[in-house]
Amino acid sequence: MSQKPELSSFMIPQLLETERLLLRTFVHDDWRALHEHFSDPECTRFTYRRALTEAATWRAVASMAGHWLLRGYGPYAVEEKATGTVLGTVGPWYPIEWPEPEIKWSLAQRHWGKGYASEAVRAVQRMAHDCLPQLRLISLIDSRNQASIRLALAVGATLEREIEFAGAPFHIYRHPQKA
Numbered sequence: 001m002s003q004k005p006e007l008s009s010f011m012i013p014q015l016l017e018t019e020r021l022l023l024r025t026f027v028h029d030d031w032r033a034l035h036e037h038f039s040d041p042e043c044t045r046f047t048y049r050r051a052l053t054e055a056a057t058w059r060a061v062a063s064m065a066g067h068w069l070l071r072g073y074g075p076y077a078v079e080e081k082a083t084g085t086v087l088g089t090v091g092p093w094y095p096i097e098w099p100e101p102e103i104k105w106s107l108a109q110r111h112w113g114k115g116y117a118s119e120a121v122r123a124v125q126r127m128a129h130d131c132l133p134q135l136r137l138i139s140l141i142d143s144r145n146q147a148s149i150r151l152a153l154a155v156g157a158t159l160e161r162e163i164e165f166a167g168a169p170f171h172i173y174r175h176p177q178k179a
Helices: 030-038 054-071 116-131 146-154
Strands: 015-017 021-024 076-080 086-093 102-107 138-142 158-165 168-174
Touching (some): 015 116, 030 054, 030 086, 054 086, 076 116, 086 116
Antiparallel strands (some): 015 021, 076 086, 158 168
């Protein structure tokens, strides 16, 4: 017997706000803005290991949007309040092959180094503490990805262990229970 979806089955808010950012669920045209990230080989070097086509970017965004329906939570589109520019994605993520639920982040390269990712991750940590207290969130990071490792440490995550994942050594960083 299959489960029937509930009309409002989201476990987390569909909108978070920080000083500079709106974290919100995806809308159709977000894929175009997010293609800046997904088509950049430097941005996808440790995740997809290649730049994505427009069609593959659309499918990646559709996967993140669908995650909300299947899990009751998911990553957010990160929008700069001052300009309305979509910078990337940040939020809870738990694909079937992941070892545990995580906080993921990915911003277009021109937005790196401005504190947007840490601001968004901290907002997600606070929200998760309130709305998803049963989840002990990690970030699964390729061991060569020094920028993501620095961000994990900056937001209070601690290195828990190294695992083999997708044919490479990955680190599991555990986020604090209280943000």
